[in-house]
Amino acid sequence: MMKTQMLKCLPIVAMILGSMQTAQAQENQQTISTEVNPPLFSGTSGFRKWSFGLNVGALAPFAAIGGKNDFSKWVPKLGYGASIKYQASHGFGIQLDGVMGELAANNDKLVNGAAPVSPYRSFLTKMNWSASLSGVITLANINWSQMNTTIQPYLTVGAGGVSYTPRTINNAGISEGMSPKATAISFFVPVGLGVKMNLTKSVNLDFGYTMAYVDNDNIDGYYKAPFIGDKYSYGHIGLEFALGKKSKPQMAIHNPPAQLSREMNAADAKMQASIKTAEENLSRKIAEMNALQTEMAKMKMDSDGDGVSDYFDKCPGTSRSVKVDGAGCALPVVVPNKDTIIRITNNYVITEEDRKIVNEAIRNLEFEFSKASIRDRSFPYLNRVAEMLVLKGFSLKLGGHTDAVGSNAANLILSKSRAESVKSYLVSRGVNYGRIEAVGYGESQPLSSNKTAEGRQKNRRVEFTLY
Numbered sequence: 001m002m003k004t005q006m007l008k009c010l011p012i013v014a015m016i017l018g019s020m021q022t023a024q025a026q027e028n029q030q031t032i033s034t035e036v037n038p039p040l041f042s043g044t045s046g047f048r049k050w051s052f053g054l055n056v057g058a059l060a061p062f063a064a065i066g067g068k069n070d071f072s073k074w075v076p077k078l079g080y081g082a083s084i085k086y087q088a089s090h091g092f093g094i095q096l097d098g099v100m101g102e103l104a105a106n107n108d109k110l111v112n113g114a115a116p117v118s119p120y121r122s123f124l125t126k127m128n129w130s131a132s133l134s135g136v137i138t139l140a141n142i143n144w145s146q147m148n149t150t151i152q153p154y155l156t157v158g159a160g161g162v163s164y165t166p167r168t169i170n171n172a173g174i175s176e177g178m179s180p181k182a183t184a185i186s187f188f189v190p191v192g193l194g195v196k197m198n199l200t201k202s203v204n205l206d207f208g209y210t211m212a213y214v215d216n217d218n219i220d221g222y223y224k225a226p227f228i229g230d231k232y233s234y235g236h237i238g239l240e241f242a243l244g245k246k247s248k249p250q251m252a253i254h255n256p257p258a259q260l261s262r263e264m265n266a267a268d269a270k271m272q273a274s275i276k277t278a279e280e281n282l283s284r285k286i287a288e289m290n291a292l293q294t295e296m297a298k299m300k301m302d303s304d305g306d307g308v309s310d311y312f313d314k315c316p317g318t319s320r321s322v323k324v325d326g327a328g329c330a331l332p333v334v335v336p337n338k339d340t341i342i343r344i345t346n347n348y349v350i351t352e353e354d355r356k357i358v359n360e361a362i363r364n365l366e367f368e369f370s371k372a373s374i375r376d377r378s379f380p381y382l383n384r385v386a387e388m389l390v391l392k393g394f395s396l397k398l399g400g401h402t403d404a405v406g407s408n409a410a411n412l413i414l415s416k417s418r419a420e421s422v423k424s425y426l427v428s429r430g431v432n433y434g435r436i437e438a439v440g441y442g443e444s445q446p447l448s449s450n451k452t453a454e455g456r457q458k459n460r461r462v463e464f465t466l467y
Helices: 002-029 256-300 352-363 376-392 408-428 453-459
Strands: 050-060 073-075 077-087 092-106 120-138 151-170 175-177 184-198 203-214 231-242 342-345 348-351 396-401 436-440 461-466
Touching (some): 352 461, 376 408
Antiparallel strands (some): 050 231, 077 092
């Protein structure tokens, strides 16, 4: 199969090499002419912007950055393609690419010392055609001292469609086609990088690598959970031919900084004035930053040590032993009734009524699904908790918990976010920020089994602890 593909691609390789030889011969035979560089900021009409390319390379059903693969060992296959590009600016172009070839892989490679568990032994997919439109970003021009650079690294990203016909070989050695039809067309996103080298004024050598992410899980003929889209990559070498008059430079290789340097040698006085203006602007920015730092220092300062910044403290000079609210003012001392059942903790009086307010808030605390946003019906109960904390100066610990649905890392973040959301709301109601602690435990402390809906409901909670 590989030999047959090589024979099919021999005309393309010969065309690429022949074109390169012809271009070099013409370049040597012609009288060397001086390229006319358009003035800076004069638009793009003085450049060659259109080009076409031919390429050949290897296709493989994997991506270099990793990810899910349905088969353990990919097999490189010959691919070939063509492109048309429009260079819209020095750093950005739009390129239409077409690629054909085959994709193949098998399960010969062991995974953790054992053969992969799969109903299929291998697959071979014929890529009937693929077409994509991509943006091409030139990252930098190498050799900044020259007007036209010789090497240009680039990145590409775009969208397109691919037509493919997969066939699999099952473990019994029987060839199977794709159901319900043999050929499919899917959307894909190509992401690539590469480097171009200038051989002549009109010919560039192109080395590139593209990873294609397909919006389907059947390019290898195998639907496999969790049904994440397949991917493939195409590493290629090719030639790019610039179109238009040779008296005009290629926009992609033209080096505006070098041209700017030459033109600025004649405008040194203007540049000096610009530098002076820039220095004045910098001095002004530094002064603004210093003023901002002074404001920030004021916001951080707490002269009376009551836990409220001087910037927000409406009652400065409060003694450190006095409990204050969110505005830094002393809280009233509440004397409990004689028949009140109380518990003394850290010199604060916590009554049964206080615990009832907290328990009602816990029972009626609801969040949006999979979010940290508190539902409106919970606010009246949280308001009563806030009023109690402001009035009596209690401290509160909020412990967020989740069920076991989803990853532990995601649940830990969600539980912490929900506890912080309750804290933020209570602070907005005047509670001292420093008296509330928000902790997330994720799924680590379940109250009930996560195997039932009722148990998971009990495990999704935020616990309030007064002290």
